[in-house]
Amino acid sequence: MVVKIGSVAPLTGPQSHLGKDQENGIRLALEEANAGGITLGGKQVKFDLVSEDDQADPKTATVVAQKLVDDQVKGVIGHLNSGTSIPASKIYSDAGIAQISPSATAVAYTAQGFKTAFRVMTNDSQQGKVLGEFAVKGLGGKKIAIIDDRTAYGQGLADEVEKTAKAVGGTIVTHEYTTDKSTDFMAILTAIKGKKPDVIFFGGMDSQAGPMAKQLKGLGVKAKLLGGDGFQSSQFIKLAGADAEGMYASSPGLPLEQMPGGNEFNQKFSAKYGQIQIYAPYAYDATKAMIEAMKHANSAEPAQYLPELVKTNFTGVTGPIAFDEKGDIQGGAVTVYQVQNGQWVVAK
Amino acid sequence: MQAYLERLRHDRRAAWAAFIAIGILLAVLPFLADAGLGRSWVRILDFVLLYIMLALGLNIVVGYAGLLDLGYVAFYAVGAYVFALLSSPHFGIHLPFWMVLPMGAVAAGIFGVLLGAPTLRLRGDYLAIVTLGFGEIIRIFLNNLNTPVNITNGPQGINLIDPIAVGDFSLSQTHTLLGIQFPSTYGYYYFFLLLTLGIIFVSIRLQNSRIGRAWVAIREDEVAAAAMGINTRNIKLLAFAMGASFGGLSGGLFAGFQGFVSPESFNLMESIMILCMVVLGGMGNIVGVILGAVFLTVLPEALRYVGTLQQALFGQVYADPADLRMLIFGIAMILIMLYRPAGLVPSRRRRRELEAEADVADQERDSVYDTKR
């Protein structure tokens, strides 16, 4: 009996390397399961991967989601982006098929109340709480300035940081805005400079954070820039050059070497598919969670194994995998990094 | 083909036969697409119909009245947001679609007049830039109106929008009729088809009406039109309002169909896409515009296979289909304007108009302007 598992991610366009990464993580998990030989309901099962490209575009995402439902996949790992996971989740929910996203972080994805939507990645609200606390307690920031880039990701994260920082005793001196296409931040940074903050939080991506760090230096602002996973990347260091030094950014999950099964997974994965980008271990764990639930239910039918998926509890490559009532990962880990000597290292 | 079309014009029976054939084809199209290409193509068909409506709306403004609008997506956005706000948990208002859709169309129409009124005196190319600015302004406001009062929910967009439904009969569910299953995408297909046919009908009637002729007169020569007693101001505003309300209607349908709207769906690229449909098909020509919309909506889906094909042949993707798509559009736009300025299916009148004629103001000899040198 063949059981189809869907994978959706951008396989073309600027994020295609991340999409391939996800796909390979799933592929590895399915191959291992097939090699181990699994019987469900007394039948030998072979898992088949159906990989689809959503181009990171919400409209396309609904089209391919529909396609997977028609192909009668028994479960979907994906989508990679929040913007695509949200509209697609409705289609999977209508069809009653389980969906586990390895990487979507937007709170809205699991907040819709769909019984079929899960994720193994720390969400923006969990990450924002950690960042807000870190800004006040970790960095000793009393006065905090917030910037967001008016995207769903940047704004969601920034609002969460603002809320948490206030709750733990920080003062928000100003909240400024930019866009995800801007390169000139002089006006808002000057306004921020006038408020003399200790920490500046930026909810946005590396393409903006890089020039922003440069312009901060140019204006002679001493405050540290802090951000989320949007600019915890090598691209940020490349764009900001020497001015990246000392800046902070977080990333959901643990660094590979700190993951319980990180090193072992890295060896297995890189032997087959080359370097891990980011999401392969999460995609692997998401797939494992789905297969485990099927085993417990002794069935590949979503209606049968969904109740088991809710009760998932095992230690995966990335850490303990267990879902809360919304479908979010329980106690999602967040790691804060700092640029030291032109490298991201785990901040103490 | 031409001969056949000529025959249709004169032979009643042939015309009816063609008409019925097309009707039957449209009725079974989703079944054909589903069986032939898979159900995702039924959803693509739904999008095709949405874009046909949008393109026909823009065609009124650009094709009939000759006003180049580069911010058309703003009206689409207005319609979508009206539907989303009045038919979702966001405000807890759940009005039925037959109330919300007209409201969206009217709201978009009002916006059309708001944009039209101050820009009436502007020349064609200026108008284009101003409408582009207007489109961006609308998008920026939708993106930011979540503080201090949360109206649009900002960049997060609005979620869980009610599907289009009458009482308990919802288009988002699968229904069974006469033993045939009609999944959700089919239901939307027939509903959209009905509205599309309505819009096509209105477009055809407009074209041959007093108003339609007045638009053409303005497009050809505004001063002469005014001299003939046409109230150019009102007629232009009417074009804006009509075109915008079609856009608003499509926007509402989009919101109900997708169940989720966010400002990023309404960017400038979308406006340019719709303009491409009108230009490629043939400005002012209904059949052309419909074909343009079908072609440009299906093309990206077809190009997907190019990516997988490259993967299969060369083991890697050299040129991203998505990138190629836009490149092809750009080149097509230039070529069309140079060689078939009236579009691939030109309307007769438009062809006459776009044949390069020297401006009355500078009647110069060709020798001065020898472009072949």
Next chain:
Amino acid sequence: MDIFLQQLINGLVLGSVYALVALGYTMVYGILELINFAHGEVTMMGAMVALAVIGALVASGVALPGVLIVLFGLMVAVLVCAALGFTIERVAYRPLRHAPRLAPLITAIGVSIVLQNTAMIIWGRQYITFPPLLEIERYSIGGATISNLQIFIVLLSASMMVALVLLINRTRMGRAMRATAQNKSVAGLMGVNINSVISMTFILGSILAAVAGVMVSAYYGLAHYYMGFMLGLKAFTAAVLGGIGNIPGAMLGGLLLGVIESLGAGYIGPLTGGFMGSHYQDVFAFFVLILVLVLRPSGLLGERVSDRA
């Protein structure tokens, strides 16, 4: 006060960048009465080509001073853009000189889509970084900082404007341009070669665009395939504000728009009691554009233009 001064400096630098691009718009418009929609993309191409050359030189480890490497990149960009401007006019605009106004505008949109996507296919979607080749020095004036690069950008804009004015008013070429702008057919009868004048105008405009593109990417330290679009739009707004077709007007409009944006983004929050904030920064330009076009289409320094379609 020092914050206000800093915002003013920000605005002037940003405005000079707009002005550099706006000069090209205005020149082409003055001669042809055509909005060269693709001008912003030519700027982008200039930046991308220069960065590709500079990147290659840096990677090859040539032992040259940074300024020379940048200059070499600029030279190549200028040549490429000049060729590009010439080609665009030849292919997309010239055949449509007698067509209705919409036709060249639509081809212009087509050209900008083609340029953007060509750049994307060649250089990818990632931001490309400008290597740190230029020695940045910062000076402090009354609590505000300004860097040598910023001063250079302002001076460059101003000198470009002066050079253009001189070229148009004092040279034979300029006289031919003015004649062409006045009345093409009569200029032709007087022995002016209209086609070469128009080609020359496009080449000059594109050279300006290349210089602007390289300056912008040096200033922000990056370039990317869609940088030209918004820049072009804002530069166009600047040109309209100053009076399209008027060279000093483009400079004035650019500076004004830059200052409006900076002060607006900096002070709109306090002014509106927090109702609006810096998220509306991009709206200012569009509002200015619509206001000027509706109330005074000739701009600040322009002559009355007829608004007939």
